[in-house]
Amino acid sequence: MARPDPADVARVTCVGAGVIGGGWAAHFLARGYDVTVWDPAPDAEPRLRRLVEAAWPALTQLGLAPGADPARLKVAPTLEEACAEAEFVQESAPEKLELKRDLLARLDAATPPGVVVASSTSGYPMTDMQTTAADPGRLVVGHPFNPPYLIPLVEVVGGERTDPEAVAWAARFYEAAGKSVLTMDRELPGFVANRLQEALWREALHMVANGEATVRDIDASITEGPGLRWAFMGPCLTFALAGGEGGMAHMLDHFGESLKSPWTRLEAPELDRKLYDGMVDGCAEAAAGRSHADLVAERDQGVIDVLRATGRLPEPPRRSAG
Numbered sequence: 001m002a003r004p005d006p007a008d009v010a011r012v013t014c015v016g017a018g019v020i021g022g023g024w025a026a027h028f029l030a031r032g033y034d035v036t037v038w039d040p041a042p043d044a045e046p047r048l049r050r051l052v053e054a055a056w057p058a059l060t061q062l063g064l065a066p067g068a069d070p071a072r073l074k075v076a077p078t079l080e081e082a083c084a085e086a087e088f089v090q091e092s093a094p095e096k097l098e099l100k101r102d103l104l105a106r107l108d109a110a111t112p113p114g115v116v117v118a119s120s121t122s123g124y125p126m127t128d129m130q131t132t133a134a135d136p137g138r139l140v141v142g143h144p145f146n147p148p149y150l151i152p153l154v155e156v157v158g159g160e161r162t163d164p165e166a167v168a169w170a171a172r173f174y175e176a177a178g179k180s181v182l183t184m185d186r187e188l189p190g191f192v193a194n195r196l197q198e199a200l201w202r203e204a205l206h207m208v209a210n211g212e213a214t215v216r217d218i219d220a221s222i223t224e225g226p227g228l229r230w231a232f233m234g235p236c237l238t239f240a241l242a243g244g245e246g247g248m249a250h251m252l253d254h255f256g257e258s259l260k261s262p263w264t265r266l267e268a269p270e271l272d273r274k275l276y277d278g279m280v281d282g283c284a285e286a287a288a289g290r291s292h293a294d295l296v297a298e299r300d301q302g303v304i305d306v307l308r309a310t311g312r313l314p315e316p317p318r319r320s321a322g
């Protein structure tokens with residue numbers, strides 16, 4: 001078994017180098033790891049290097065590990081070469097169940113025995129993805145949030161055939177890599193945060209589909225409203241304060257009944273052409289001329305400012321992982 005101590009990992013492999021795989025690569029590079037990436041798309045490498053370059057100013061503000069350098073990013077020509085010396089593998093391929101199943105089995109075959117392989121899946125239970133791997137025991141979910149180089153949370157959970165030791169190892173590894181870990185002891189599609197986000201998202205889509213609110217209204221209702229509180233106090237404690245000095249007990253006595261009135265729609269709306277175009281056009285209008293790169297820079301600075309303002313800037317890494 002070639003599973004190093006989580007704090008001693010020096011070489012990480014990222015498979016799939018899109019929004020999330022590229023974001024993971026930037027995070028691990030900034031934390032001083034040697035990062036090898038494999039992605040089958042012909043344009044993957046220039047896309048990845050652009051993403052890392054765009055992320056680096058934010059990462060520099062947060063503090064780089066000694067020796068951290070984008071030059072320590074290597075792009076491998078094959079999956080097998082990418083995994084041959086990996087001490088940890090993060091899979092971030094498209095969210096398609098069959099693809100994940102096949103890919104995780106290939107990663108398992110190509111990675112040294114015992115090394116943990118984590119999937120970035122947004123919601124598939126590992127039990128459904130680990131069905132064809134020869135060693136399903138080392139396969140875990142490590143669900144990040146975009147961008148993984150700034151949002152601390154990663155949700156960690158195993159499947160029915162995952163070795164609990166691999167789950168515990170992954171949690172310790174992510175902590176050593178500067179993440180904030182929520183370890184789940186059972187599987188739940190969508191884990192914790194995406195179940196919450198999806199409920200809100202379904203409702204947003206219904207409101208746009210029905211012409212009840214615009215994309216701008218929906219975004220402003222969060223950024224000018226509950227989003228300000230959620231950055232530092234979750235929905236439960238926030239609502240406990242809605243009960244005044246009576247706290248959550250008074251909140252439930254007062255507003256419990258209204259939960260039964262049909263405020264929200266739990267069925268997803270049909271994603272027809274009209275809704276699709278309404279969301280795409282609404283977002284273009286809300287962007288108000290800002291390019292994708294502008295929005296990424298604005299978001300990155302915003303996250304750093306919120307972390308700083310709420311006293312949660314991560315400790316800068318003190319030593320190189322390599």
Ligand SMILES: NC(=O)C1=CN([C@@H]2O[C@H](COP(=O)(O)OP(=O)(O)OC[C@H]3O[C@@H](n4cnc5c(N)ncnc54)[C@H](O)[C@@H]3O)[C@@H](O)[C@H]2O)C=CC1
Nearest residue numbers: 016017018019020021041092093094095120121122144146
């Ligand atoms: N976009 C997001 O906000 C988040 C996405 N995730 C999860 O991360 C994973 C990746 O999503 P994104 O980065 O958004 O997708 P993406 O579409 O930006 O990137 C996917 C990458 O995978 C590559 N790819 C295609 N086939 C592949 C294969 N067979 N093996 C390896 N790589 C392959 C593509 O070339 C592409 O570069 C998904 O499981 C998704 O659910 C998790 C958290 C947030």
Ligand SMILES: C[N+](C)(C)CC(=O)CC(=O)[O-]
Nearest residue numbers: 121122144145146194197
């Ligand atoms: C859109 N998404 C469901 C893929 C988002 C996530 O999984 C987490 C995030 O970054 O919000």
